[in-house]
Amino acid sequence: CFSSCSPKVCIVGSGPAGFYTAQHLIKQHVHVDIYERLPVPFGLVRFGVAPDHPEVKNVINTFTQTAKHSRCSFYGNVNVGKDVSVQELQRAYHAVVLSYGAEGNRTMGVPGEGLAGVYSAKDFVGWYNGLPSCRQLSPDLSCETAVILGQGNVALDVARVLLSPVDMLKETDITQPALEALAHSQVRRVLIVGRRGPVQVAFTIKVDLPRPRKRLTELMLKTALQTPGETEQERRDQASRTWGLRFFRSPVEVLADPERHRTAGIRLAVTRLEGSGEAARAVLTGDVEDVTCGLVISSIGYKSLPIDQSVPFDSKSAIVPNTMGRIKQAPGLYCSGWLKTGPTGVIATTMNNSFDTARSLLDDMESGVLDLSAAKSGSQVITALLEQRGVKPVSFSDWEKIDRVEMSRGEASGKPREKLLTVEEMLHVART
Numbered sequence: 001c002f003s004s005c006s007p008k009v010c011i012v013g014s015g016p017a018g019f020y021t022a023q024h025l026i027k028q029h030v031h032v033d034i035y036e037r038l039p040v041p042f043g044l045v046r047f048g049v050a051p052d053h054p055e056v057k058n059v060i061n062t063f064t065q066t067a068k069h070s071r072c073s074f075y076g077n078v079n080v081g082k083d084v085s086v087q088e089l090q091r092a093y094h095a096v097v098l099s100y101g102a103e104g105n106r107t108m109g110v111p112g113e114g115l116a117g118v119y120s121a122k123d124f125v126g127w128y129n130g131l132p133s134c135r136q137l138s139p140d141l142s143c144e145t146a147v148i149l150g151q152g153n154v155a156l157d158v159a160r161v162l163l164s165p166v167d168m169l170k171e172t173d174i175t176q177p178a179l180e181a182l183a184h185s186q187v188r189r190v191l192i193v194g195r196r197g198p199v200q201v202a203f204t205i206k207v208d209l210p211r212p213r214k215r216l217t218e219l220m221l222k223t224a225l226q227t228p229g230e231t232e233q234e235r236r237d238q239a240s241r242t243w244g245l246r247f248f249r250s251p252v253e254v255l256a257d258p259e260r261h262r263t264a265g266i267r268l269a270v271t272r273l274e275g276s277g278e279a280a281r282a283v284l285t286g287d288v289e290d291v292t293c294g295l296v297i298s299s300i301g302y303k304s305l306p307i308d309q310s311v312p313f314d315s316k317s318a319i320v321p322n323t324m325g326r327i328k329q330a331p332g333l334y335c336s337g338w339l340k341t342g343p344t345g346v347i348a349t350t351m352n353n354s355f356d357t358a359r360s361l362l363d364d365m366e367s368g369v370l371d372l373s374a375a376k377s378g379s380q381v382i383t384a385l386l387e388q389r390g391v392k393p394v395s396f397s398d399w400e401k402i403d404r405v406e407m408s409r410g411e412a413s414g415k416p417r418e419k420l421l422t423v424e425e426m427l428h429v430a431r432t
């Protein structure tokens with residue numbers, strides 16, 4: 001029955017997890033429909049990956065091939081949990097895979113966190129990458145020192161964007177408003193602060209070495225301890241912008257200026273390590289240190305959010321509880337990507353865990369755990385529901401219209417693309 005019943009699966013979210021899950025499923029004669037909240041696909045590949053890392057975005061070519069496959073369809077501009085419920089999707093499909101990522105962020109939970117001048121890295125990244133909900137952020141870059149809290153890859157991206165010469169950024173797909181704000185930025189010094197030490201930092205390196213952690217630590221120590229050569233010293237002395245890593249510090253309070261209008265600094269507690277290696281815990285020593293800064297960006301992690309009451313959600317670990325991608329106590333429901341594992345790992349990690357989820361689903365089809373005996377109406381019934389609710393999905397060829405407009409606008413200014421910045425404009429272009 002496996003092929004004759006043409007199993008219908010729907011995927012919620014069109015980031016790497018959604019596309020890699022789809023890619024694996026369509027190889028097995030499954031029909032896949034992808035529902036995406038925004039009118040544009042690709043999730044964090046478009047809205048997260050730094051503009052100066054264009055090579056990372058090449059995965060879009062593979063995703064595009066998947067989207068154009070005869071057994072795959074894309075429905076953008078559909079907010080699952082609001083426009084259509086997960087239960088309605090479950091009734092229309094043999095199985096539903098949730099791959100909607102991690103759109104919230106962890107907060108520091110310290111006084112002053114709400115002051116002007118404090119931003120989450122998630123919003124800051126969304127702003128320079130053109131995420132419609134972050135368009136209005138307009139961060140104030142009129143201060144000299146910025147402090148980034150958290151020492152992961154995202155913190156490094158933000159530091160690089162803050163410090164890169166605008167001449168370099170203007171050749172990327174960074175948004176025009178971000179480019180203009182950065183051109184007038186007064187930020188000259190960026191400190192990247194972490195609770196633990198150099199051995200525990202969460203950066204990853206590009207090359208896949210057998211022991212990347214050891215290599216990374218060696219690299220950092222070598223750079224930090226090495227006496228620079230003459231040319232290098234000269235280059236450093238002349239640098240107009242600097243950055244540094246500050247270890248063993250944990251935020252206690254964002255300090256306000258005397259009028260309490262905005263951020264004037266940050267109080268950091270000095271920590272020391274208990275235990276060793278990656279499991280080491282930072283404990284407070286009782287000492288504090290104040291750093292003067294006008295910009296604080298907290299980069300302490302993304303966080304998945306529940307989108308539908310009918311789906312089990314573990315709010316403590318902020319993931320959907322699952323075994324190998326099978327959502328616990330919810331037959332027919334699966335998850336992949338950051339929603340499944342928590343918000344860690346690069347696209348390759350997301351790819352592997354998405355293939356694993358697709359394998360679990362295919363196993364369940366083959367073993368009869370998933371009932372394929374009844375034909376399902378799939379997108380037919382869902383698009384009818386959406387129409388009743390006044391929601392008009394964006395197809396993949398509609399997205400290609402947006403893509404073409406963005407690329408031609410980019411070409412005019414020497415950039416790979418100039419992103420459309422509002423949902424309204426995206427929908428307008430999609431429908432003309």
Ligand code: FAD
Pocket residue numbers: 012013014015016017018035036037038041042043044045048049050053056078079080081099100101102103125154157302307336337338339344345346347348350
């Ligand atoms: P996402 O990419 O977030 O995709 C989720 C999708 O679901 C989004 O399109 C979203 O709009 C959609 N969605 C959300 N809610 C709903 C809903 N209710 N209904 C329908 N759709 C919904 N990895 C690398 O390998 N290299 C890098 O350089 C790199 N840089 C990064 C930079 C940043 C700032 C971040 C945050 C991550 C970076 N990563 C990088 C990691 C990579 O982006 C993730 O591994 C990957 O995007 C996770 O995929 P996902 O599909 O689970 O989530």
